[in-house]
Amino acid sequence: MKAIQFNAYGDSSVLQLKEIATPSPKAHEVLIKVVATTINPFDIKNRSGAMKDFVPISFPFIPGTDASGMVEEIGSAVSRIKVGDLVFATASHGTYAEYVCINEATVSLIPDHVSLNEAAALAVPLNTAYSILVEAGNLHPEQRILIHGAAGGVGTIVLQLAKALGAYVIATASGTGLDLIRSLGADEVIDYKSQDFTKHADQLDMVVDLVGGETQLKSYPLVKKGGKLLSIVMPTSKELAEKHGIHAQFISAVGDHKKLDFGKRLVDSNKIKVQIAKVMNITEAAEAQDLVSAGGLNGKIVLNF
Incomplete structure (x- = not known):
């Protein structure tokens, strides 16, 4: 099978298309013939070496943490998924490949009336949004939430899930992303390039940090006592959280088909789109990663086989 691999940390030029053996599923795994995967920031951090102290990897390494496609083979202990099913899934790595073996626990049937490209683009964001808002955030109706970076691939899904849960959503973006997040239901929109978000949001029940850096640091005072600051991009500050009387947590979303199933129901009811x-070919993986690194994209880049 064809797969994108790298043998050393570096820039996108280390990504190489190789011909390797097709894997066989273990007892609890399914073998998926991949139709689409996507570019996630985690893939880029893995490739650059930024995560090597936290997520050690072995070379050669196949990146990729989501996939959609058809199940071609199942392990002896698999009971929920069958051969021929069209599925989407999250994985720790390995989806930049024609075939991938993924634990059944993180695999779900694709939503109705959703293409395989769309399903791939939903997998990580649905899993992450649930992990933030439901699992860690316990978000309730009428709560005030600020989402930083709401026009990105994960941000758009976090925004829509927050609205589906009944929250009052304030969201940041720039350029064409402003109209996008308005169309997705944001109650208030902040242009982070021309507006100081600290002057437009306060007494928040929750901040979802998808940006990091100074943006996160400036957000602690905006959360009311007992509220939450949740980030998927950088560790939170225990000292600042204690100073402001809030709960701050770095979220590492663990894959689970139940999270995908929860989001899938909202997709099927048109509450999440x-x-x-952009859609690109797997042979353009390096270029696609560079586009994500450059920023400014609204939504996900999908890679097709």
Whole structure:
């Protein structure tokens, strides 16, 4: 099978298309013939070496943490998924490949009336949004939430899930992303390039940090006592959280088909719509990663086989 691999940390030029053996599923795994995967920031951090102290990897390494496609083979202990099913899934790595073996626990049937490209673009965002808002955030109706970076691939899904849960959503974006997040239901929109978000949001029940850096640091005072600051991009500050009397947590979303199933029901009821910025071929993986690194995209880049 064909797969994108790298043998050393570096820039996108280390990504190489190789011909390797097709894997066989273990007892609890399914073998998926991949139709689409997407570019996630985690893939880029893995490739650059930014995560090597936290997520050690072995070379050669196949990146990729989501996939959609058809199940071609199942392990002896698999009971929920069958051969021929069209599925989408999250994985720790390995989806930049024609075939991938993924634990059944993180695999779900694709939503109705959703293409395989769209399903791939939904997998990580649905899983992550649930992990933030439901699992860690316990978000309730009428709570005030600020989402930083709401026009990105994960941000658009976090925004829509927050609205589906009944929250009052304030969201940041720039350029064409402003109209996008308005169309997705944001109650208030902040242009982070021309507006100081600290002057437009306070007494928040929750901040979802999808940006990091100074943006996160400036957000602690905006959360009311007992509220939450949740980030998927950088560790939170225990000292600042204690100073402001809030709960701050770095979220590492663990894959689970139940999270995908929860999001899938909202997709089927048109409460969540996926946003795809661009569709490219797997042979363009390096260029696609560079586009994501450059920023400014609204939605996900999908890679097709």
